[in-house]
Amino acid sequence: MASPGAAASETSMADRISVEIDRAIQRNLKGFGYLGSPDPVVGQTPKTLLHRRGTLSLYHYKPIADEVYRVPILFVMATTNKAFIFDLTPGQSLIEFLVKRGHDVYVMDWNAPTGEERYLKIDNYVLDFIPDCVQRVQRHSGVDKVTIVGYCFGGVLSAIYAALHPDGPLKNLVCFTTPIDFGKMKLFRQWTDARHFDLDRLVDTVGIIPPEMITSGFDMLRPAGRIAGQVRLWDNLWNDEYVAAFRRMERWGKETLPLAGEYFRQTIRELMQKNALNEGTLHIGGKPVELKAIKVPLLHVLAQHDHIVPPECGKPLVEQVGSRDKEEVILPGGHVSLVAGANAVKRMWPKLDRWLERRST
Amino acid sequence: MSSSQNLDPFEMWRQIVTKLEGGINSMANNGMNSEEFLRALHQFSQVSTGMQQTFEKALDAYFKALRLPSQKDIAALAEGLQRIEDKIDLLVPIEEREPTERRPARTRQPSGEGTVAAEPTSPRSGS
Numbered sequence: 001m002a003s004p005g006a007a008a009s010e011t012s013m014a015d016r017i018s019v020e021i022d023r024a025i026q027r028n029l030k031g032f033g034y035l036g037s038p039d040p041v042v043g044q045t046p047k048t049l050l051h052r053r054g055t056l057s058l059y060h061y062k063p064i065a066d067e068v069y070r071v072p073i074l075f076v077m078a079t080t081n082k083a084f085i086f087d088l089t090p091g092q093s094l095i096e097f098l099v100k101r102g103h104d105v106y107v108m109d110w111n112a113p114t115g116e117e118r119y120l121k122i123d124n125y126v127l128d129f130i131p132d133c134v135q136r137v138q139r140h141s142g143v144d145k146v147t148i149v150g151y152c153f154g155g156v157l158s159a160i161y162a163a164l165h166p167d168g169p170l171k172n173l174v175c176f177t178t179p180i181d182f183g184k185m186k187l188f189r190q191w192t193d194a195r196h197f198d199l200d201r202l203v204d205t206v207g208i209i210p211p212e213m214i215t216s217g218f219d220m221l222r223p224a225g226r227i228a229g230q231v232r233l234w235d236n237l238w239n240d241e242y243v244a245a246f247r248r249m250e251r252w253g254k255e256t257l258p259l260a261g262e263y264f265r266q267t268i269r270e271l272m273q274k275n276a277l278n279e280g281t282l283h284i285g286g287k288p289v290e291l292k293a294i295k296v297p298l299l300h301v302l303a304q305h306d307h308i309v310p311p312e313c314g315k316p317l318v319e320q321v322g323s324r325d326k327e328e329v330i331l332p333g334g335h336v337s338l339v340a341g342a343n344a345v346k347r348m349w350p351k352l353d354r355w356l357e358r359r360s361t
Numbered sequence: 362m363s364s365s366q367n368l369d370p371f372e373m374w375r376q377i378v379t380k381l382e383g384g385i386n387s388m389a390n391n392g393m394n395s396e397e398f399l400r401a402l403h404q405f406s407q408v409s410t411g412m413q414q415t416f417e418k419a420l421d422a423y424f425k426a427l428r429l430p431s432q433k434d435i436a437a438l439a440e441g442l443q444r445i446e447d448k449i450d451l452l453v454p455i456e457e458r459e460p461t462e463r464r465p466a467r468t469r470q471p472s473g474e475g476t477v478a479a480e481p482t483s484p485r486s487g488s
Contacts, residue, residue, distance in 0.1 A: 013369075020371050052447040063465050070467040102469040114440055143467065187393060196399045198407065205414050213406075220393065224385035231378055357471040 026238030034237060040247045043084035045096045050106070051136055055113040055120070055260070058106060058133050059083075060140060061095055065102040069360035071171050072104040072141045074133060076154035079125070079263070080214050082255050083109035085340050086151075088248050094339060097349050103356065106137050108154075113260045118207040120260035122267065126161040127285050134169060145171035147360060149352075151339060152177050152309065153267075155300075156277070159291065159317060160284060166293045172359045174299045174352065175317060177309045177335050180291070181278040182271050184313040187221060192272050199268050203261040211256040221307050245342070278316055291317065297325035299355050301348055303338035304330050327355070 051058040075095075077083035086107065087095040098105050108129070113120060130148075137146050146169055150158030155178025162173050179185060191197065203209070219226060229246075236242040276282035282289040300318050302311045311330055318328040331338060331347050338348055392398055424431045430438075 016369055016371060049447065049450070051451065052444065054444070063463055065465060065469070067466045067469045069469045104467070114437065141467075187390060190394060190399060191402065193399065196396075196403045198403070201407070202410060205410050221390070222382075222386045223389040224382045228378060228382035235375065357469075361470060 023238040027234065030237050030240075030243070034243060039251050040089075040244060042089065042248055042251060043087045044090060045087050045093055045099065047107075050140060051133070052111075053129075053132075054117050055111050056129050056133070057109045057111060058136060059109060061099050061105040061107070063102075063104060064099055068102045068104045069357065070143060071145050071147050071360040072106060072137055072143055073098065073147045073149055073356070073360075074137050075105065075107040076130065076148060076150040076158045077107065077109055078152040078154045079110050079157075079259060080153065080211075080257055081110075081252065082257070083107050085252050085336065088252075088340055089244075092245070092248075092340070092342070092345070094344070094349055094352075097345070098353065098356075101353050101357070103353075103360065104141060106133070106140075108133050110257055112211075112258050113208060115207065118261045121262045122157070122160065122270075123285050125157050125263070126164060130157060130161045131165070131168075138169060145169055147172040147174065147356065149174040150176070150178060152179070152335070154178075155317075156180075156271070159294065160277070160282070160289050162294045162296065163289045163291055164284060164287055164293075166295060170296050172297045172299075172356070173294065174301075174356070175314075176301050176339055176348075177303055177306055177314060178300060178317060179309045179313045180316040180320070181275065181313050183275045183278065184310055185272070185308075188217070189272060191217070191220075192268050194273055197268075199265060203265045207261050209259040209261060209264045211258045214259065215253065215256045218308065249336070249340075278320075291320035292322040294321040295323050297359050298323045298327070299352070300326075300328045301338065301351070302328065302330045303333045303335055305333060306335040306338070308335040325359075 046062040047059045048062065049057060050060050075083065075086060077086075087093040090096060095105055095107070134146050134148075138144060148158045148162070148170060150156070150173075155175035158173060159175060159178065159180070162168075162170055183189060192199070233243070233246050236246075270276045270282055274281065277289065277291075280288070280290055298318065298321055300314060302309075302314045304311065315328065318326050329351060331351070333341060333343060333347065338344060393402075421431055421433075424434075
């Protein structure tokens with residue numbers, strides 16, 4: 001005689017099989033739609049282009065709150081990717097989240113550098129682009145002080161800017177998954193080892209580093225990731241939300257940007273090979289970059305499962321700055337999901353809002 | 362007693378995919394540490410880059426001989442036009458570009474705990 005437990009189990013298994021059959025049918029029906037559909041729409045939070053100069057675009061997001069915090073925020077995106085990762089879709093947008101909470105948000109976004117911009121260096125970004133955008137934010141907002149939020153290499157540029165402008169208009173500095181100790185990026189370090197990697201030949205040959213090379217570098221950290229992602233996509237083709245989120249992230253990955261050759265050369269030689277930022281031997285514009293010169297309030301958010309910037313790579317930022325008000329937070333998530341994943345809404349974003357609101361009046 | 366109560370073959374399959382992915386990534390990362398891999402990788406990328414450059418130069422010479430613009434020329438032209446359009450837009454004063462943009466008062470205060478003191482002494486904290 002079958003036990004009640006076995007009967008319940010068989011019913012449950014029958015239900016599971018029924019669900020999976022239903023999903024398989026949905027998969028087939030929606031699969032055709034997926035193949036033929038256009039790219040997803042991203043970056044829908046209303047904004048105005050304030051300034052465009054070659055590879056640089058500066059945007060201002062339209063305020064919707066009745067009153068805003070005094071100090072505006074300037075996001076500095078990593079130069080390898082587009083800034084719409086901060087604004088994927090309504091309900092999944094860090095920008096929208098902050099604007100709704102009364103923050104005045106500006107974003108430095110990047111365009112593919114042209115051939116003439118192959119000679120741009122880190123110096124141009126931290127001594128020209130960022131200060132220029134800070135000034136434009138000051139003029140547009142009518143406020144002297146500006147908070148900078150830098151993501152990944154945008155955080156590196158922001159930290160270098162902050163170190164070189166200790167008496168400047170920077171009010172607060174926030175960094176997400178920002179690498180400082182490049183020695184802890186083991187695989188990248190090995191791949192760019194000067195014994196094997198002819199950096200000068202590559203840069204002199206191509207001029208502008210193609211985005212495919214950048215994407216391949218990230219993919220090689222998780223070689224099975226792309227295939228596993230496709231398998232999971234197939235498995236979840238029945239799930240419209242999953243597919244929409246996947247396609248938005250896929251679009252962001254496809255729109256990886258090329259890099260100016262001299263900028264790439266300087267990044268690899270100085271930061272990756274010599275680890276100069278962490279060692280305190282980096283010079284930009286002829287001046288030494290010392291993180292201890294940063295005295296403004298600092299928040300650094302790291303991702304626990306970040307395979308690109310492991311937490312140990314970013315820890316030296318808070319250790320080395322001279323700020324008294326400084327905080328390092330390690331949250332669950334990966335390099336991108338920390339900022340733009342489904343769980344970011346309840347993890348990183350509220351933390352950022354709480355930290356900023358007390359320092360933006 | 363049921364032995365299959367907690368067995369969900371569909372979920373098991375999904376877990377296998379995740380475990381396989383992790384295993385392959387780990388194995389590949391270990392393999393990529395070797396000197397042989399690094400040498401092979403850089404030789405491949407040098408050859409690939411060289412071939413790409415040779416091909417592009419040949420193509421540029423071909424288009425030049427035919428007095429035709431290449432795709433690169435047309436893309437550069439399109440980018441230049443876009444920059445000019447953006448600059449024209451920026452010539453319009455911001456007040457006219459954003460006539461309906463609200464300029465709310467910058468008086469917002471934090472929701473609960475008040476502002477941070479001017480010279481805080483809070484130590485570094487992790488989570």
